[in-house]
């Protein structure tokens with residue numbers, strides 16, 4: 001059957017219907033009543049830098065949201081907005097129709113979904129679990145297996161976009177898994193994001209996210225090298241940021257982070273420890289297909305150095321400090 005191609009007006013992306021790979025996108029989610037298209041109760045597990053604003057946007061859109069977080073105090077701002085609270089992931093899942101999870105890493109995502117009092121214990125036929133954490137494909141498949149063994153549906157939906165896009169409802173969802181759950185939660189994704197991709201089988205969303213973040217992690221290291229080199233040879237790094245912003249290698253990330261990097265300030269939007277986790281997972285992924293990724297491997301080493309310098313919870317742009325430390329080390 002010939003695939004039908006449509007064009008998303010907002011992103012100018014092809015939409016291919018009638019095949020397993022369906023790439024679709026949504027319009028802006030700024031309407032306050034965008035959540036109305038979803039009937040039912042929504043659970044949200046994990047209220048860190050990303051989870052809190054995502055859940056907050058669902059509440060503001062009029063959704064009936066129940067939250068849980070390991071550190072309970074992080075629930076308080078959401079409860080003030082009208083969220084309900086349950087004392088475990090299992091209780092959230094059993095009281096909600098669809099439950100989202102935004103956890104730190106593969107270990108926490110698996111524990112919250114599959115561990116004692118985990119979400120799987122509260123799942124049942126008719127319910128859905130949407131994991132928006134950045135994990136590897138094997139973890140996602142493991143979580144999917146636990147969830148679907150209860151008769152519930154599973155969708156992985158990691159996001160591209162950081163703290164500000166999460167606050168503004170402008171995330172990019174990279175989804176894969178149960179297509180009917182994808183369609184069911186689309187109105188909710190549209191509250192939290194500006195676009196969504198449906199990529200087929202579980203694992204494809206996770207690997208897409210790792211590929212994107214592998215590129216981002218290497219780009220940041222290259223940018224940091226450029227800023228430090230320019231300073232060393234007597235140029236103003238602020239001018240470098242300006243020059244880059246006007247040319248073909250312009251990226252929002254450089255304009256956003258560059259000025260504070262020049263001032264050695266790293267207000268956390270994307271924690272450095274998570275960027276290093278993503279590079280580690282991308283390296284493991286590349287290993288499975290014997291694909292050399294030497295630039296990403298070198299970048300990963302620098303993020304590891306930055307972690308050893310105590311910068312794990314700073315923004316990932318603090319990787320520049322690892323380069324400064326290397327220079328100082330080589331001068332001694």
Ligand SMILES: NC(=O)C1=CN([C@@H]2O[C@H](COP(=O)(O)OP(=O)(O)OC[C@H]3O[C@@H](n4cnc5c(N)ncnc54)[C@H](OP(=O)(O)O)[C@@H]3O)[C@@H](O)[C@H]2O)C=CC1
Nearest residue numbers: 046047048049050070071103104108134162163269270274
């Ligand atoms: N920040 C960003 O720019 C982006 C992040 N991501 C990804 O989203 C995910 C979340 O990121 P972010 O919000 O920044 O991270 P944070 O570190 O701010 O939040 C992590 C969340 O995971 C919870 N958590 C950690 N370990 C456990 C555990 N063992 N059991 C239960 N809960 C646990 C934390 O709970 P507690 O509060 O108790 O510590 C917190 O709710 C990560 O996978 C990250 O890679 C994706 C896109 C952008």
Ligand SMILES: O=CC(=O)O
Nearest residue numbers: 159160161162270
């Ligand atoms: O995962 C981080 C992001 O900015 O996207």
